[in-house]
Amino acid sequence: MSDNAEFIFQSPVKLSNDIWKKYKAAVIANPQSVTLLETAFRAISYFSVGRMKDSRLLSELAYSTSNLLVLLNDHILRGTKALQAELTESCNEQRLRQWLAVLEYTEVILEMGFERLGGDTTKWLIVVLIQVTKAIIRLVLLIYFNSGIQQSPPIAPLNRQKLGEVSETVNKMSAQTVTLKRSGRLIRTLQSSPAIHAREWALPKSQHDGPGGPPGGALPQQILLGECLNIGRPLAYCIILYRHKLRRLT
Secondary structure (H helix, E strand, O other): OHHHHHHHOOOHHHHHHHHHHHHHHHHHHOHHHHHHHHHHHHHHHHHOOOOOOOHHHHHHHHHHHHHHHHHHHHHHHHOOHHHHOOOOOOHHHHHHHHHHHHHHHHHHHHHHHHHHHHHHHHHHHHHHHHHHHHHHHHHHHHHHOOOOOOOOOOOOOOOHHHHHHHHHHHHHHHHHEEEOOOOOOEEEOOOOOOOHHHOOOOOOOOOOOOOOOOOOOOOOHHHHHHHHHHHHHHHHHHHHHHHHHHHHHO
16 A cells, blocks of 8 residues: 555656656567557558548547557667667667657648648648658758768558567677677677688678668768658648638638
């Protein structure tokens, strides 16, 4: 009884931190079970259409919740030691991609909600604000971080079935190489070196090294210009719709 009372009268910050730690531990321990929860929310979004008065709003809310859950749980799983070795982006770039993903997953439900609160004018104001914010984030990723051609969604969902394989690959990679403290150079350990006649004199390839190298990188000028035009396309669409609406009113 005393333990329950102590739990109830904890400060909200400490209580939320404890809940967050327990949730993270549950996600890391049971990634497949978390996938079922995400799928359940997505199923609600499909089966709720046309079954009640506000079915469209409820459907979009459930669909956005499902995508946000996937984003949150993938963020937790990417923070584990097995997947941290595969991250090639800086913390700031990851945060920008996360905010971009949140905007893309919630923009429809925000438009519908503000339309009900303030009418058509408020809805289009929110649409423009969201598109301007997304364009700014994409331009920063493209020009400042050299993130390459923008992908959709901004953060690709993890393949939960291959988490065990990635963990084994990272552990094997860690056992074969060592990073020097002063220079940060990666070298092969003596124990993992093959016989002299069979040596390739090259480091083992990591999980993200492919034929084209790591993703991202600086783009040629023509492709960079095309990507900038693609980023500005939703804003141009909003401007055209606004001018067309003014002509209809006049």
